[in-house]
Amino acid sequence: MSRSLMRYVLAGCAAIAVAGCAGNSRADAGTYRDDLARAEASIVEAQQLGAAERGSVDLSRAREKLDAARRASEEGDKNGAQRLAIEADLDADVAAATARNQEMQFAATELRESIRTLQDELRRNEQRRLGRL
């Protein structure tokens, strides 16, 4: 193989490598930015469900990780930013699921208490009636 042919081959390989890398970086950038956006939306959703008022540790963790993901992104660590954004998104989802569960548990407890109150009231009425006879 002549030296000039070798140069062409190497130049072609380099061009392919550069194109490949450029494509990858765009794809990665899109993905990690999507993950950051998803984490932001999940945090807002968890807040709307009252996770902050309930002092959710998961929501605090999600916020901290989102901040860390943004810092990693600014420093050019796209993989780190993506991992942190994914974790922030999931932490916020846990906070939201916990808030929904707590609300349902609260409703179930309230209903149980109202049934107990109703039963007590009916029992007292019955005793009062029997006392009058």
Added chain:
Amino acid sequence: MESRVRAGLLASGLAVICGCTSLPDRVDSLEQARAQVLRLEQDRLASEVAAAELAAAREAIAQAEDAFAKKARLEIIEHKAYVAQRYAEISKQRIREAHAREQLAEGELERNRILMQARERKSERADLQAAQPEPEPERTAAARQ
């Protein structure tokens, strides 16, 4: 001189190899995720309300196991295990919520049953009272005279 450089390079190479293979025998977070998913799958409501989340947890566990088998960085394996744990936690919350919803529905039925019983008793008492003739004060007074 050359032999020193060779020895240095060899030592560096060994250090790199050791660094790459210095994974622990087991990754605790991965074990915990596995155990958590197995436990949650036993719940009768799991497939109804948390099928997607449990599938995502299983997928993350598989990815963590794959990364472990390929001797990936511990950071990557732990990230995948964390993802699995979080999906498992979401599943747990959804399953608990579903149980509470069931209790709520049963509670409402119970309350309606109690109210219905109370109404029936009241109506029975009213019927009994209506069936008993009330004493007529005028006639009894006349009879005494």
